[in-house]
Amino acid sequence: MGFVFRFLLRRALQGVVIMLLVSMAIFTILRWDDSKKDTPARLILGPMATQDSIDRKTEELGFNDPIPVQYLAYIANVFRGDLGTSYIRAESGMSLGATQDDIQTQRASVMRLMTGSLPMTLQLAAVALFIAMLIAVPIGVAAGLNQGHWPDRLAVYLSSIFVSLPNFWLGIVLAFLLTAQLGWLPSIGYKGFAYTILPATVIAIEMAPLFIRSLSVSIAAAVRQNFIALAHVRGIPSHTIFLRNVLRNIAVPNLNLFGVQIGALLGGVLIVEYIFNYPGFGLLTVQAVSQRDYPVIQGISIISSAIFVIANILVDLVSAKIDPRVEL
Amino acid sequence: MLDVAGLSVELARETESRVILDEVSFSVPERGLIGIVGESGAGKTVLGRALTGWVPEPLRQTAGSVSIDGRVLTTLKPEELRQIRGRTIGYIGSDPGTSFDPTIPIGVQIAQKLRAVVPGTSRDAAKKRVLDLLDQVRIPSAARRFDEYPYQFSGGMLQRAAIVDALVAKPKILICDNITQPLDVTIAAQIVRLLRGLERDLATAIVFFTASIPVAKELIDDLLVLEKGRIIERGGIGAVIAKPVSPHTKRLIDSSPRIWGQNVDVPRPAPAKEAKSEPLLLVADVVKTYRVPDRTRFTGTLDVKAVRGVTLEIRPGENVGLVGESGCGKSTLSRLLSWIEEPDAGRIVFQGKDMASLRGKERLAMRRRFQLLLQDPYNCLPPHLSVARTIRTSLDIHGVKGAEARDKVRAVMHEVGLKDEDAERLPIGMSAGQRQRVNIARALVLEPTLLILDETLSSLDPAEQSRLIDLFERLQVKHGLTYLVISHDLALVRKVCNRVAVMYLGKIVENAGNAQIFDQPSNPYTRALLSAVPVLDKGPFNPAECLVEGEPPSPINVPTGCSFASRCPKAQDLCRTDEPAFTPLGDGRGGVACHFPFV
Numbered sequence: 001m002g003f004v005f006r007f008l009l010r011r012a013l014q015g016v017v018i019m020l021l022v023s024m025a026i027f028t029i030l031r032w033d034d035s036k037k038d039t040p041a042r043l044i045l046g047p048m049a050t051q052d053s054i055d056r057k058t059e060e061l062g063f064n065d066p067i068p069v070q071y072l073a074y075i076a077n078v079f080r081g082d083l084g085t086s087y088i089r090a091e092s093g094m095s096l097g098a099t100q101d102d103i104q105t106q107r108a109s110v111m112r113l114m115t116g117s118l119p120m121t122l123q124l125a126a127v128a129l130f131i132a133m134l135i136a137v138p139i140g141v142a143a144g145l146n147q148g149h150w151p152d153r154l155a156v157y158l159s160s161i162f163v164s165l166p167n168f169w170l171g172i173v174l175a176f177l178l179t180a181q182l183g184w185l186p187s188i189g190y191k192g193f194a195y196t197i198l199p200a201t202v203i204a205i206e207m208a209p210l211f212i213r214s215l216s217v218s219i220a221a222a223v224r225q226n227f228i229a230l231a232h233v234r235g236i237p238s239h240t241i242f243l244r245n246v247l248r249n250i251a252v253p254n255l256n257l258f259g260v261q262i263g264a265l266l267g268g269v270l271i272v273e274y275i276f277n278y279p280g281f282g283l284l285t286v287q288a289v290s291q292r293d294y295p296v297i298q299g300i301s302i303i304s305s306a307i308f309v310i311a312n313i314l315v316d317l318v319s320a321k322i323d324p325r326v327e328l
Numbered sequence: 329m330l331d332v333a334g335l336s337v338e339l340a341r342e343t344e345s346r347v348i349l350d351e352v353s354f355s356v357p358e359r360g361l362i363g364i365v366g367e368s369g370a371g372k373t374v375l376g377r378a379l380t381g382w383v384p385e386p387l388r389q390t391a392g393s394v395s396i397d398g399r400v401l402t403t404l405k406p407e408e409l410r411q412i413r414g415r416t417i418g419y420i421g422s423d424p425g426t427s428f429d430p431t432i433p434i435g436v437q438i439a440q441k442l443r444a445v446v447p448g449t450s451r452d453a454a455k456k457r458v459l460d461l462l463d464q465v466r467i468p469s470a471a472r473r474f475d476e477y478p479y480q481f482s483g484g485m486l487q488r489a490a491i492v493d494a495l496v497a498k499p500k501i502l503i504c505d506n507i508t509q510p511l512d513v514t515i516a517a518q519i520v521r522l523l524r525g526l527e528r529d530l531a532t533a534i535v536f537f538t539a540s541i542p543v544a545k546e547l548i549d550d551l552l553v554l555e556k557g558r559i560i561e562r563g564g565i566g567a568v569i570a571k572p573v574s575p576h577t578k579r580l581i582d583s584s585p586r587i588w589g590q591n592v593d594v595p596r597p598a599p600a601k602e603a604k605s606e607p608l609l610l611v612a613d614v615v616k617t618y619r620v621p622d623r624t625r626f627t628g629t630l631d632v633k634a635v636r637g638v639t640l641e642i643r644p645g646e647n648v649g650l651v652g653e654s655g656c657g658k659s660t661l662s663r664l665l666s667w668i669e670e671p672d673a674g675r676i677v678f679q680g681k682d683m684a685s686l687r688g689k690e691r692l693a694m695r696r697r698f699q700l701l702l703q704d705p706y707n708c709l710p711p712h713l714s715v716a717r718t719i720r721t722s723l724d725i726h727g728v729k730g731a732e733a734r735d736k737v738r739a740v741m742h743e744v745g746l747k748d749e750d751a752e753r754l755p756i757g758m759s760a761g762q763r764q765r766v767n768i769a770r771a772l773v774l775e776p777t778l779l780i781l782d783e784t785l786s787s788l789d790p791a792e793q794s795r796l797i798d799l800f801e802r803l804q805v806k807h808g809l810t811y812l813v814i815s816h817d818l819a820l821v822r823k824v825c826n827r828v829a830v831m832y833l834g835k836i837v838e839n840a841g842n843a844q845i846f847d848q849p850s851n852p853y854t855r856a857l858l859s860a861v862p863v864l865d866k867g868p869f870n871p872a873e874c875l876v877e878g879e880p881p882s883p884i885n886v887p888t889g890c891s892f893a894s895r896c897p898k899a900q901d902l903c904r905t906d907e908p909a910f911t912p913l914g915d916g917r918g919g920v921a922c923h924f925p926f927v
Contacts (some may be wrong), residue, residue, distance in 0.1 A: 181635020226427060227430075231429075234413065234494075235384050235411065235441070236440070236444045244432075244440070248431045293828050324431065
């Protein structure tokens with residue numbers, strides 16, 4: 001098992017490097033703007049602040065230091081578990097707006113903002129994945145086992161339709177139909193689990209075509225393999241062959257697709273949460289960007305890349321467990 | 329018991345329909361070994377599969393029937409057919425590498441099959457039965473191998489495992505489709521011997537499909553000859569070989585490899601060695617080791633010692649053969665000689681120039697002089713380029729342009745037997761032989777002096793093979809070419825090579841002239857290799873004395889002492905401790921690396 005530890009060590013180190021690069025890039029880009037118009041101090045103190053108090057604030061927060069120095073200070077805090085403090089938001093989660101009030105404790109810590117919204121997004125992502133699988137697995141499997149026949153064509157048509165629906169449009173239409181007109185499902189905001197279903201469906205419909213395609217192609221390729229044909233000649237029942245051999249052999253490519261899709265999932269969440277005003281990571285991101293709440297944007301980028309890195313390490317571990325030939 | 333009556337199978341596609349099997353009839357008794365011999369494309373594989381009721385689209389069974397114990401397979405319900413397939417018939421395919429699920433341990437897969445076809449077998453009973461059989465087919469340390477995955481097995485071991493899988497539910501008939509074809513001769517000989525023993529011990533009828541009459545002769549009692557889907561000859565194997573009725577059978581017998589006996593072709597002698605002639609290629613103590621990560625430890629790598637110090641000299645105009653089993657380092661050596669990879673140690677000197685000392689343009693210019701031709705004619709031509717473009721690309725790289733290049737391409741195509749109208753064709757739709765001619769043209773257009781043929785002729789049928797041998801001979805006379813022929817096909821090497829080097833586990837263990845190697849080999853390994861070659865004439869070496877059991881050691885754990893000691897019938901204590909050095913035998917008899925050579 002030595003190679004598993006070596007793998008974990010190597011990948012963890014790689015992951016840390018990736019996260020450092022991402023945070024460095026985001027940090028630097030956010031501070032590149034040297035128009036001096038909306039400096040962080042101005043954002044915090046508001047348009048009514050005097051130049052004097054802004055200068056004092058700027059000095060106090062270290063914004064006059066060179067960017068690398070600022071970054072080092074920031075990343076040192078990150079390693080201590082402190083992602084900084086929002087410029088704009090209060091502990092209550094409400095936007096404070098610009099205020100000259102200097103009491104920093106009133107503003108929310110980034111960590112706190114994220115621990116509030118991340119579980120919401122994870123819930124949304126899990127439900128979305130579940131619905132996507134509910135759609136993709138039966139269609140993809142049927143298409144893979146019946147290449148060139150009607151299930152295969154159905155899968156292609158359905159996937160094309162799903163792919164062509166823009167998520168913001170679909171979100172608005174579904175909210176209008178199912179919530180406003182018919183009143184079947186709640187949406188907009190969050191007051192209980194039922195509020196997850198509509199946004200999750202929108203994300204699921206966006207992701208399903210990829211999984212349908214990947215499943216059908218990999219299953220079609222697997223059943224053409226010699227050992228699958230021979231398994232029938234060896235007298236093994238068809239359903240056993242499917243469950244035992246076909247599924248195992250398509251697991252690795254599909255898991256890898258899943259690992260890559262996590263990035264797309266996080267991106268999809270962004271827009272859909274905004275449309276549905278769903279209080280998760282995506283909404284936090286959109287608001288932080290529009291309010292130029294730099295510490296929040298940085299925190300989000302670090303956590304997102306961590307999720308991506310960890311998920312892909314898990315995918316590779318599971319792949320190696322399933323297929324002994326996978327090199328770790 | 330198994331009865332085939334008037335079986336006809338057709339290939340039916342939208343664009344074409346072709347007869348694959350044409351009214352094939354025969355029956356297999358309770359016991360006995362039946363051999364069905366035919367060239368590639370004769371319909372062997374389709375027939376073998378049809379015997380299990382496996383006629384997949386686009387094939388269609390148009391007439392006749394296959395019945396087992398009086399039950400016609402095509403009339404059975406799927407569940408009944410499944411029962412018969414698992415319990416009454418055992419089927420072994422020709423490609424052991426793809427016969428097992430790569431993600432499940434071998435033993436587990438076989439036990440799963442037993443439990444699927446014999447309901448009520450306990451997990452432990454299934455495992456015990458599989459272990460017993462793995463022992464019986466002589467897979468070493470069966471208990472450990474049970475839990476290993478297909479990629480950890482060699483081809484020969486996989487084929488043994490496939491035999492176990494076929495036999496595990498005690499079938500009445502065993503169908504073997506060309507199962508020795510992809511294996512090395514020594515391993516194939518072991519498998520044939522194993523099958524003979526199993527037929528005796530297990531009271532199973534065996535239907536054995538093969539393209540080789542000598543292999544059939546080793547094993548079977550009754551012979552059927554298949555040509556273009558028809559059975560054209562049948563009878564006892566001895567009688568058919570002695571007096572074939574059909575001209576096709578006679579041709580098959582005549583084209584069987586011959587190594588010894590009267591009408592054996594031997595190469596024309598190499599040009600007499602001038603006392604001071606420089607060797608064309610000098611290979612001195614060349615070593616190549618590959619690093620692979622060690623999966624059992626936290627850090628560290630394993631060394632795969634592919635080539636462990638090879639010394640070889642090739643003189644101008646000479647044909648040198650390099651033979652050995654798969655995994656012995658032949659192909660790695662060919663990659664080193666053609667400078668695709670650089671050796672870790674040792675020198676490769678071509679026409680007096682050390683390849684390692686050449687850089688850039690000089691090296692490119694030198695590269696023109698030696699060209700490598702590979703085995704697989706299908707994957708080494710760019711599919712989207714016309715034949716002429718492919719050949720011209722070689723010239724482009726070496727800076728020959730315009731009308732001169734055009735003329736050269738046309739001339740070389742004529743030389744290798746391609747027609748003008750082939751110039752604009754794409755490789756798709758060309759036969760293996762034609763593709764190989766394109767490859768030869770592509771190399772030849774650069775006017776090389778040395779051609780390295782790495783299994784170049786191995787995938788061709790005998791007729792095409794002998795046409796290309798003629799072509800190589802003509803080219804040699806005209807251009808003064810020198811050939812290095814790397815092959816596992818000893819009959820081919822016997823036919824074309826003046827001198828033969830035998831390789832085992834990364835070293836050359838014997839190197840001598842053609843007659844010396846084939847008639848009086850000194851190294852016991854050479855004898856083992858020769859005794860395993862299936863030939864119709866009686867060979868000078870008795871397989872019972874020379875044939876080796878087991879497989880070569882892994883190049884990762886090279887044993888101390890002589891690397892062949894673990895399989896050698898003559899091995900003594902000295903062989904297990906000291907590695908024999910390569911020593912000349914004198915009198916022009918070449919040299920050998922062995923403590924106790926035959927003299």
